[in-house]
Amino acid sequence: MSGPGDKQQPLQYEHNDLASPTEDLKVDYDEKSSHDQNGGTIVKAKGMAGSALADALLKEPPNPWAPHMFKLYAVLFVSYLCATTNGFDANTFGGLLATPTFTSYFGLNSDNEGLVTAMYVIGNCVGSVFAAECADRWGRRFGMTLGSCICILGVILQVSSDNRGMLMSGRFILGMGAVIVHTAGPAYAAEMSHPAYRGVLTGMYETCFFIGTILTTWTEYGLSYMNSTSSFHWRFPLSLQSLPSLIILTFVWRIPETPRWYMSQDKEDKAKEILVKYHAGGNEDSLVVKIELDEMRELISVNGADKRWWDWRCLFDTRANRHRFALVAAIALFGELDLPPTSYYLPLMVATAGITSSKTQLLLNALQTPIMMISALSGLRWIDHFGRRPLLMISSAGMAASVFIITACTAHQAGHPVIGGVGIAFIYVFLVIFAFAWTPCQYLYPSEVLSFYNRAKGLAALNLMNNLCKVLNTYVPPIAVKNMNYRFYILYGVWDAVGVVFMWFYFVETRGRNLEEIDAIFADPHPVKASLKMQVHEIAVGDQSAYNPSLLVTTPSNP
Numbered sequence: 001m002s003g004p005g006d007k008q009q010p011l012q013y014e015h016n017d018l019a020s021p022t023e024d025l026k027v028d029y030d031e032k033s034s035h036d037q038n039g040g041t042i043v044k045a046k047g048m049a050g051s052a053l054a055d056a057l058l059k060e061p062p063n064p065w066a067p068h069m070f071k072l073y074a075v076l077f078v079s080y081l082c083a084t085t086n087g088f089d090a091n092t093f094g095g096l097l098a099t100p101t102f103t104s105y106f107g108l109n110s111d112n113e114g115l116v117t118a119m120y121v122i123g124n125c126v127g128s129v130f131a132a133e134c135a136d137r138w139g140r141r142f143g144m145t146l147g148s149c150i151c152i153l154g155v156i157l158q159v160s161s162d163n164r165g166m167l168m169s170g171r172f173i174l175g176m177g178a179v180i181v182h183t184a185g186p187a188y189a190a191e192m193s194h195p196a197y198r199g200v201l202t203g204m205y206e207t208c209f210f211i212g213t214i215l216t217t218w219t220e221y222g223l224s225y226m227n228s229t230s231s232f233h234w235r236f237p238l239s240l241q242s243l244p245s246l247i248i249l250t251f252v253w254r255i256p257e258t259p260r261w262y263m264s265q266d267k268e269d270k271a272k273e274i275l276v277k278y279h280a281g282g283n284e285d286s287l288v289v290k291i292e293l294d295e296m297r298e299l300i301s302v303n304g305a306d307k308r309w310w311d312w313r314c315l316f317d318t319r320a321n322r323h324r325f326a327l328v329a330a331i332a333l334f335g336e337l338d339l340p341p342t343s344y345y346l347p348l349m350v351a352t353a354g355i356t357s358s359k360t361q362l363l364l365n366a367l368q369t370p371i372m373m374i375s376a377l378s379g380l381r382w383i384d385h386f387g388r389r390p391l392l393m394i395s396s397a398g399m400a401a402s403v404f405i406i407t408a409c410t411a412h413q414a415g416h417p418v419i420g421g422v423g424i425a426f427i428y429v430f431l432v433i434f435a436f437a438w439t440p441c442q443y444l445y446p447s448e449v450l451s452f453y454n455r456a457k458g459l460a461a462l463n464l465m466n467n468l469c470k471v472l473n474t475y476v477p478p479i480a481v482k483n484m485n486y487r488f489y490i491l492y493g494v495w496d497a498v499g500v501v502f503m504w505f506y507f508v509e510t511r512g513r514n515l516e517e518i519d520a521i522f523a524d525p526h527p528v529k530a531s532l533k534m535q536v537h538e539i540a541v542g543d544q545s546a547y548n549p550s551l552l553v554t555t556p557s558n559p
Contacts, residue, residue: 053195053295053514056287060280062196068281069194075255075278076192076201080208082144082185083443084244085151086178087212089120092237093171095220098361102234106164114475119168121470123154123175128464131183132456139257140191143184143456148245148252150177155242159235174241179467181248183459190447190455191258194279195292195514199384202447203440207380210373216240217366224359260452260515263296271296295516300452314454315461320522321454327507328446328462334499335442336469338399339430339492340477350424364424371428372435379436387511388445393503395437400496402430403489410486448510451519 096102135143154174161167186205193201223233259271280286315325350364409423450458480488508521508531524530
């Protein structure tokens with residue numbers, strides 16, 4: 001360490017990750033760097049342009065290990081269970097389709113299993129109409145509560161089913177409840193997360209989807225070793241679908257409502273109280289909290305469209321909102337129509353490759369979930385470092401390549417089990433690539449690009465579009481594969497490639513900005529360029545080892 005009188009080398013560092021301001025500082029020496037009038041070194045740090053919050057975070061670097069942050073993590077985990085609710089169904093029913101006691105009890109076959117499977121998705125579509133109103137009018141917690149109650153009712157109907165009609169009714173009601181919690185949950189996570197770690201904390205929401213899938217798929221695999229024809233084989237896995245809903249109901253009224261919702265209800269004192277407690281560790285003079293409140297006060301209206309349940313024009317009424325909605329729609333279209341739903345049809349796909357053992361099919365179905373969760377958690381590490389845009393584009397390009405390889409293997413697997421095995425392996429490669437970027441971003445990115453007053457409606461629309469795509473992807477593949485064979489998969493590869501092109505031209509980058517600051521991106525005539533614009537922070541540093549953020553000045557650079 002140098003002393004005050006020592007000769008200092010001019011120093012320049014580049015700070016590319018303002019979403020995690022305490023990490024990843026890249027330091028380079030620059031002999032051409034200038035000095036301030038006091039003899040200190042001028043240090044340049046590049047970051048997102050026009051971000052007052054980024055400057056505040058540099059002055060008040062958050063500590064992710066502080067006690068108040070662990071309280072925040074616990075609060076957010078309750079909202080993450082909304083994704084787990086959806087995860088319980090996604091693989092529960094797929095595994096049950098490979099369970100003989102289940103299919104024989106309800107008389108399921110290739111002619112009717114598509115409709116039974118789709119009833120959950122149809123329930124999602126119907127529930128989407130009411131989901132936004134529940135989260136907007138009465139709060140995100142109310143949406144989680146009502147949705148969880150409806151989910152439990154649907155589970156009771158399924159578990160007690162003694163005919164196919166009752167099973168379908170239970171799946172329909174479960175789907176209605178799931179979409180309500182799946183609208184309130186990500187909105188809560190995005191609005192409650194600390195701005196320095198929003199990418200990771202909100203991205204964790206959809207990653208917790210795999211908690212449900214892991215529990216159900218491995219439960220079904222374990223039950224396959226029971227030599228019994230008892231209905232316990234399928235009633236018990238179905239009953240597990242109520243577990244996250246019961247936990248949510250236990251804790252949801254012990255967590256706070258989001259500060260942005262309180263601000264929309266003209267309760268600024270409550271909003272500040274929550275921000276101080278969970279974002280500033282009790283420091284009422286926190287600059288970060290002050291800037292968050294200022295931005296909320298400026299952009300959140302107490303008379304906004306979120307107060308009018310019938311008014312969905314807020315998704316289309318301006319150029320900025322149309323752009324937002326186009327991005328949300330793109331997440332649904334490119335995220336759901338990338339491959340036939342493996343969670344439901346993987347057992348059938350491996351059977352096509354010559355693997356007919358129900359135990360092996362269940363094992364392969366169970367293996368995909370922990371593999372995808374590991375990949376999604378790995379992606380969270382890089383989502384703030386590289387940004388949403390590049391990760392999604394690289395992921396879609398890799399998905400397209402995997403689909404073309406799967407298609408080629410499917411075309412030549414007859415009589416060649418090794419080729420069939422390669423095709424199955426690349427299904428898992430596809431899932432790993434998808435989970436790395438798309439799983440964290442599926443609800444993170446829409447929650448970021450939507451403004452407060454159309455966030456709940458936008459997420460409800462996202463759920464509706466997701467489920468319409470799922471209905472299409474549930475009904476069409478069995479018929480299309482039967483008539484077109486492997487050629488049908490080519491369409492998915494082409495569609496994934498189209499997604500890369502669309503993202504290049506229209507996806508904005510949201511890394512490093514507060515939710516309210518993202519609104520300024522869409523107000524710009526060229527939102528994509530504005531989102532990629534960088535700025536230079538010039539900092540006078542008297543001692544290289546003692547960075548003083550209070551001397552920070554920002555100057556915008558050319559895009």
